[in-house]
Amino acid sequence: MPERAHAGDPREPRRVVIIGAGLAGCLLATLLGRRGLDVVVYERREDPRAAPPERGRSINLAISARGLAALDQVGLREQALSRALPMHGRMVHDQAGGRSFRPYSADGRRAINSISRAELNLALLDVAAKTPGVNVSFGCRLTQLDLDTGELRFDTDEGPRLARADLVLACDGAFSAARRAVTFRPGFTFGQDYLDHRYKELTIPARDGEFALDPDALHIWPRGESMMIALPNLDRSFTCTLFWTAEQFAALRTPAQIVDHFRAHYPDVVGLAPDLVEDYQRNPLGSLATIRAWPWVHSGTSVGAGVATTLALVGDAAHAIVPFFGQGANCAFEDCVEIDRCLAESGDDWPAALAAYERRRKANCDAIAEMALDNFVEMRDRVSSKVFQAKVAAEHWLERRLPGRFVSRYELVSFTTMPYAEIPDRMRRQTRLTALAAAGIAGLGAGVLRVGALTSRGRRR
Amino acid sequence: MPERAHAGDPREPRRVVIIGAGLAGCLLATLLGRRGLDVVVYERREDPRAAPPERGRSINLAISARGLAALDQVGLREQALSRALPMHGRMVHDQAGGRSFRPYSADGRRAINSISRAELNLALLDVAAKTPGVNVSFGCRLTQLDLDTGELRFDTDEGPRLARADLVLACDGAFSAARRAVTFRPGFTFGQDYLDHRYKELTIPARDGEFALDPDALHIWPRGESMMIALPNLDRSFTCTLFWTAEQFAALRTPAQIVDHFRAHYPDVVGLAPDLVEDYQRNPLGSLATIRAWPWVHSGTSVGAGVATTLALVGDAAHAIVPFFGQGANCAFEDCVEIDRCLAESGDDWPAALAAYERRRKANCDAIAEMALDNFVEMRDRVSSKVFQAKVAAEHWLERRLPGRFVSRYELVSFTTMPYAEIPDRMRRQTRLTALAAAGIAGLGAGVLRVGALTSRGRRR
Known part of the structure; x- marks a missing residue:
């Protein structure tokens, strides 16, 4: 001693x-x-x-x-x-199998x-x-x-x-x-407050020794009520996590039901996860509280x-x-x-x-x-909405123009050590600024769309 | 069987x-x-x-x-x-020893x-x-x-x-x-969510075989942060309950401190509670969750x-x-x-x-x-405010004029078996009506006060 x-x-x-x-x-x-x-x-x-x-x-x-x-x-x-x-950043996978990358920080480097x-x-x-x-x-x-x-x-x-x-x-x-x-x-x-949602893990193994998805992103399959995410592992596999309600999990029992559901809702995953059915049936259901x-x-x-x-x-x-x-x-x-x-x-x-x-x-x-x-x-929901995307674009635009003065919530939480409790207040003060910028960008976007529409109409003629 | x-x-x-x-x-x-x-x-x-x-x-x-x-x-x-x-009804005791009775129902009978x-x-x-x-x-x-x-x-x-x-x-x-x-x-x-407030019971015994306070009321000593209440018992005593913060309870230790505190804040109780100090020192402190x-x-x-x-x-x-x-x-x-x-x-x-x-x-x-x-x-707080009193008066006035259509929250909770969950909604619908009536009564009250002021000024002359 x-x-x-x-x-x-x-x-x-x-x-x-x-x-x-x-x-x-x-x-x-x-x-x-x-x-x-x-x-x-x-x-x-x-x-x-x-x-x-x-x-x-x-x-x-x-x-x-x-x-x-x-x-x-x-x-x-x-x-x-x-x-x-x-x-x-986030790689958002839509229900048609399309994907789009959204950087976490305005400079794309964090x-x-x-x-x-x-x-x-x-x-x-x-x-x-x-x-x-x-x-x-x-x-x-x-x-x-x-x-x-x-x-x-x-x-x-x-x-x-x-x-x-x-x-x-x-x-x-x-x-x-x-x-x-x-x-x-x-x-x-x-x-102890439990969510209605539970979680279950699945695996996307390496394919020909390489990552089957971009390893530089946290992958999200937002589906409104529920979602799946995937994070890369050093062995070039991905660990996927389903966040579904207990009812959604209970609804899929047979291998055919499982595969059909993934084909319909996570079409790009089915070919990448050979053990999908076994993982789904054998892995435990976790709770979230x-x-x-x-x-x-x-x-x-x-x-x-x-x-x-x-x-x-x-x-x-x-x-x-x-x-x-x-x-x-x-x-x-x-x-x-x-x-x-x-x-x-x-x-x-x-x-x-x-x-x-x-x-x-x-x-x-x-x-x-x-x-x-x-x-x-x-x-699971907002990330795939147009309004949310406009808001993030606006935030990043403001961050580039007002470096240090405007920082998104995600960045304050993940890329700073500012006390968590100060973040909601700071966000409230920034909100009006974002709304204004989002309106500006939306206006600009609408302008572009209008020009595009006129152009294509012109072409059709 | x-x-x-x-x-x-x-x-x-x-x-x-x-x-x-x-x-x-x-x-x-x-x-x-x-x-x-x-x-x-x-x-x-x-x-x-x-x-x-x-x-x-x-x-x-x-x-x-x-x-x-x-x-x-x-x-x-x-x-x-x-x-x-x-x-x-409630008998509200103020810090000067004054008291006023507020019926629970518009007709005063419930x-x-x-x-x-x-x-x-x-x-x-x-x-x-x-x-x-x-x-x-x-x-x-x-x-x-x-x-x-x-x-x-x-x-x-x-x-x-x-x-x-x-x-x-x-x-x-x-x-x-x-x-x-x-x-x-x-x-x-x-x-399990505990209040900062704890409780302790005291007794006001019968005096000369009679109730020492009006037995037809729930007595309240509202003191902002804290309060005391008293309910009558069949043996003509009252059971008082102090609802104070743990710090308030801890601050009083000696008999002199206890008596001085009650003299200052609950002056009408000191003479009615001969065992005040013993009750305070011996009775347990309860929690509220x-x-x-x-x-x-x-x-x-x-x-x-x-x-x-x-x-x-x-x-x-x-x-x-x-x-x-x-x-x-x-x-x-x-x-x-x-x-x-x-x-x-x-x-x-x-x-x-x-x-x-x-x-x-x-x-x-x-x-x-x-x-x-x-x-x-x-x-503990609103009951002694003028605005609250105007609101209750307005509610009772509306109840008498719109019997069955307008009923105060207290009455819906205590004098009906309407499902509790329906009460907040109903109150929101009634609120606008009360606000209007309260404004009317306040206006009337202000008018009366003004007339009174003029009269007394007139008298002083």
Whole structure:
């Protein structure tokens, strides 16, 4: 234990436990280890360095500016980018098999990065495990956490295992086991709101060793009520994700029904996905929920001479969001960096640091939760409307003319580290400007169409 | 078991269990017993016919039209009214000790009814226990419910107890133990939203054997951010409830602080509440939450040859609301009556009946949850504003002139059985009319004031 740990000083917990060795857990363990703390990380799953990944579960994610800034803190930015595929825009596939590319940024040069969640997790786990003071225990499923006594109980293959902690950091995801210690406390506001939509993953394998679709784009098949997306993988395959309602999924049972439906609605995919029917029938149906929790920091009642244990919720355990802005992991990474920053600012005063952490992050996480829900409508529906296209064109036109003063919501979320909560306000201020520009562009477009119509009429004559 | 119970017919469950012998559990058990079903009710608490009530916990509630209609179904309407105190309006107490009475209805004749929760529960329990087919087991705390096997496990003073059920009706309140069987199922939308405000009960005892305040009113001390209310009891005491923020409660510690605060903000209460300091220091601080859950009906996966068990959430277990419209119990009673009605309409086809129950009740329960939150602002703040008073006066004026066509929200909620969900729409349609009338009355009022001012000026001369 480092010398500066003062036994009995409640501001500096002696035993720090992180629940979950996922993306947030590994990043936070690394940051805390570097602050000189001893940290034990308990993970429910087996060591991923030995076990194969699960089938059909969130195979890839999109890392953007916020995630990269966090990875930079632990020296993983370049490594992550070297194993990621940049996507510079959306490729929208229409129902007739046509496609059109829409850049994410006005200059066309900014990209979000498709990366394998498993691979990113491995890289973070490697860094965490090598950090002095950090220990990771796998195959430990938390079954009980008592904030009054500080006792944790885990199920393992070798039977129950006990541990004690002064501080527990819950990085165990949307369905956090650690959070159950406080879920039914009076005053704990909690919400889990499921979408009617579920998701299922399919695969478009490499074709003759090459990508079967443009790898520089996030592919979208917007279909109004529902949609499919596809992200490229390093092995030149694409992982497709269907976002359909439960009824839509249930309606397709036989191979013929599945193939017919894809022929009618996703005609360009059928020839590219040889395992379509098998994937559809075998892969699990995932749920999509927004999780709200408040407060994020909880303490037990001290028992005897002891100091009560504190629990802090981090990442998805505090605020899981739907995946439609590609911000879940980015946002969780920001939580970890904020905790580290608050510790630095408070001189490692944990109560003060955690209070500042939850105060600063709450409004930001609420804002991205809202924007993520809204982006689902944008992706599956608005993205294919003429009005939306005019709006995006207008935004990019304004961005080029007013660099820095006008930036689209997508860019503020994905290509800056501006606090999420400031974005909706900024968008409201920009809206009038966009509307004016869109009207201008539409007018210009109408003019062009009119000229074209006159010309073709002239020709017909 | 009655002859018409067909073993093996999934539409008619053989073993029906109700969790909770509170208001909803007892009413529902009675209604189902009368339909010829065998019902076992399990209650966590000891038999209230033997045990004393808890201190400082929701001693009285307000029963209005919806609750009375439900009680009528089991022949308890008159008995309940004979043990209740009608409150025909609000008595608003200002900070100077002044008071003014505002009738709830335009004709001044309609009343909500203050009744002891414990007493109403006892009456319902008596009726349930006497209903053929109904059995009630006390001291049974549900610890496990498995919808796949139909097994229930209870903790009792004599150790664990097992039971089996084909149908479980969760009437066990806002923090339902039965609901935990489905809380973490994918797709179960759930929310518990706490107010910043807490509550604490105080007592104004009878004075010289008489009520110390007018017993014909619900008393309100609106104080902007916070408030106190008082409801009359049969023993001529009043139960007061403080609704303050946690910070406001925490700020008063010493007897002097408590008395000084009440002298400054509730001056007319200090002389009426001899146990003020003791009540304040000893009574528990309650929390106030809105609970949302969806769906309300869940089934397990059938195991072996068995038929899977169904769980239905009823009353507060499905949709607990804040108490500011006095509708929690009234709304739960409506749930029970709706289940009974759906069974009658479907010819005792349980799956069809429960599907109809949740479909019909959801929007209504969402609507009253919203109105209950809104009424808190009305009671603690708007009720003392001049604009609000003009609005109520205008509403009552319109109601007298347009009987049946114009009815205030308070009256629609409290004095009719119009589905809650229809009320907000109706109010929007009425709003323009009120605004016009309020302007008219205000103009008239201003005219009167002007005349008055002239007259007094005239007199001063």
